[in-house]
Amino acid sequence: MYAGAPYYAAESALRCGVDLVTVYTAAEACMPIKCYSPELMVRAVYSIEVMNSYLDEEGGIIREMEGECRRGGGGGGGGGGNDAPTTKETNGSDTRRIAMMSGRPPIGGEGGRYLPIQGGEARNDDGVEVLAEGLGRMTSLEGKLHALGERREVFIGGIVDDITHAFPTLHAMCIGPGLGRHPLVFSVAEKVIQRAIEARLMLIIDADALFMLSLGEYRDLLEDLRSYERCVMTPNLMEMRRLRDALSADDGGGRRSNIIVQKGNVDEIIHDSYTMRCEEEGGLKRCGGIGDVLAGTISAFMAWNAILEMEETHDAQNDVITNKESEWQRRLFASWAAAVVVKKATKVAFQKKKRSMSALDVIGEIGDVVNDMEDDLKNAVP
Ligand SMILES: NC(=O)C1=CN([C@@H]2O[C@H](COP(=O)(O)OP(=O)(O)OC[C@H]3O[C@@H](n4cnc5c(N)ncnc54)[C@H](OP(=O)(O)O)[C@@H]3O)[C@@H](O)[C@H]2O)[C@@H](O)CC1
Numbered sequence: 271m272y273a274g275a276p277y278y279a280a281e282s283a284l285r286c287g288v289d290l291v292t293v294y295t296a297a298e299a300c301m302p303i304k305c306y307s308p309e310l311m312v313r314a315v316y317s318i319e320v321m322n323s324y325l326d327e328e329g330g331i332i333r334e335m336e337g338e339c340r341r342g343g344g345g346g347g348g349g350g351g352n353d354a355p356t357t358k359e360t361n362g363s364d365t366r367r368i369a370m371m372s373g374r375p376p377i378g379g380e381g382g383r384y385l386p387i388q389g390g391e392a393r394n395d396d397g398v399e400v401l402a403e404g405l406g407r408m409t410s411l412e413g414k415l416h417a418l419g420e421r422r423e424v425f426i427g428g429i430v431d432d433i434t435h436a437f438p439t440l441h442a443m444c445i446g447p448g449l450g451r452h453p454l455v456f457s458v459a460e461k462v463i464q465r466a467i468e469a470r471l472m473l474i475i476d477a478d479a480l481f482m483l484s485l486g487e488y489r490d491l492l493e494d495l496r497s498y499e500r501c502v503m504t505p506n507l508m509e510m511r512r513l514r515d516a517l518s519a520d521d522g523g524g525r526r527s528n529i530i531v532q533k534g535n536v537d538e539i540i541h542d543s544y545t546m547r548c549e550e551e552g553g554l555k556r557c558g559g560i561g562d563v564l565a566g567t568i569s570a571f572m573a574w575n576a577i578l579e580m581e582e583t584h585d586a587q588n589d590v591i592t593n594k595e596s597e598w599q600r601r602l603f604a605s606w607a608a609a610v611v612v613k614k615a616t617k618v619a620f621q622k623k624k625r626s627m628s629a630l631d632v633i634g635e636i637g638d639v640v641n642d643m644e645d646d647l648k649n650a651v652p
């Protein structure tokens with residue numbers, strides 16, 4: 271979780287001309303972000319400390335379960351040893367498996383967790399009793415884990431509701447800058463993205479949200495986003511590599527309707543088999559945060575696109591036919607225009623600040639750059 275990145279993205283959108291930006295973040299990051307700008311609305315929707323307490327509790331239960339398994343492996347607490355004769359049912363070489371299912375796989379697991387119990391070597395009544403006691407404790411721990419999983423789902427659902435409640439008031443949503451890589455934050459992001467697709471909200475996916483999508487457990491979500499035409503992904507070199515690996519591992523061959531802005535010396539804006547190249551000259555320094563500035567700038571341009579599309583859908587009832595073909599082309603062009611804005615702003619900022627240029631300097635140039643581009647456009651149109 272970072273405070274700088276969400277601020278850069280949000281402030282960039284404001285400087286492009288957006289009226290209001292709300293940052294949904296952790297309680298821990300809320301105050302610094304708020305202090306960067308009085309203009310930003312900042313909402314603390316979760317607490318990393320509380321999220322960690324869920325992971326700690328889960329870790330504690332799992333450790334207890336592992337302890338139980340080890341005790342089972344030791345021959346039932348004194349009930350048996352390596353030389354002990356074994357019953358037919360519980361042959362010494364047998365490894366039984368206990369599946370621990372919690373509401374959702376914890377910390378990156380897929381499906382349940384499996385812990386091996388080395389053959390339960392119950393050789394006499396005492397051993398059987400001890401084993402039965404162990405199994406009893408195990409069942410109780412499993413129950414605890416289930417209950418915790420359910421509590422966690424309710425907790426995550428509450429955060430998701432808090433964020434999605436605002437959807438009707440939004441034109442676009444950017445997810446990723448400064449998100450961090452906490453597994454429970456990923457669970458929240460996953461559900462928010464699913465709800466945003468259902469609500470047909472314009473989505474800009476960047477930074478850690480792209481890292482999340484490269485994980486195996488989010489493959490379906492990645493596929494959903496790849497076929498969602500109102501999604502723009504903004505990967506840097508590493509993020510693009512990870513996404514490619516994720517997609518090539520299991521390319522469902524589905525429709526590729528979203529836009530990918532692959533950042534680099536030349537930004538490439540890709541829609542299915544079409545590619546636009548932003549060859550505008552930038553600055554000579556690639557300071558941290560320019561990617562966040564781009565994510566915020568694209569978000570502003572996509573918000574304007576969403577407004578245009580809404581107007582056209584409305585007009586459609588009065589016989590204006592919405593042209594799907596032109597919609598994606600306009601989104602492609604908007605993403606390209608946003609990349610041009612950031613390159614131009616970086617160039618001016620670098621000319622002024624040279625080595626000391628920071629993302630804040632780039633943000634400071636956005637307003638003039640957008641105005642100049644608008645003037646150029648007006649002058650070009652007869
Ligand atoms: N002030 C703030 O709050 C800021 C916060 N930020 C937030 O940080 C989070 C993580 O973002 P990220 O960019 O460090 O993560 P990711 O892309 O996984 O890179 C991991 C490693 O891969 C490498 N690497 C990356 N690009 C490369 C390239 N083009 N060419 C070659 N190598 C490249 C590079 O490895 P290195 O070169 O250091 O060995 C890098 O360290 C995310 O939430 C973001 O929003 C930032 O926005 C900055 C401002």
Ligand SMILES: Nc1ncnc2c1ncn2[C@@H]1O[C@H](COP(=O)(O)OP(=O)(O)OP(=O)(O)O)[C@@H](O)[C@H]1O
Binds near residue numbers: 534562563
């Ligand atoms: N190799 C490069 N040469 C020149 N400019 C570059 C290069 N790579 C990126 N840029 C510029 O920096 C912008 C952001 O790309 P970058 O790869 O720094 O994103 P990022 O790593 O996500 O940024 P952040 O530091 O915000 O996480 C690009 O849109 C482009 O304008």
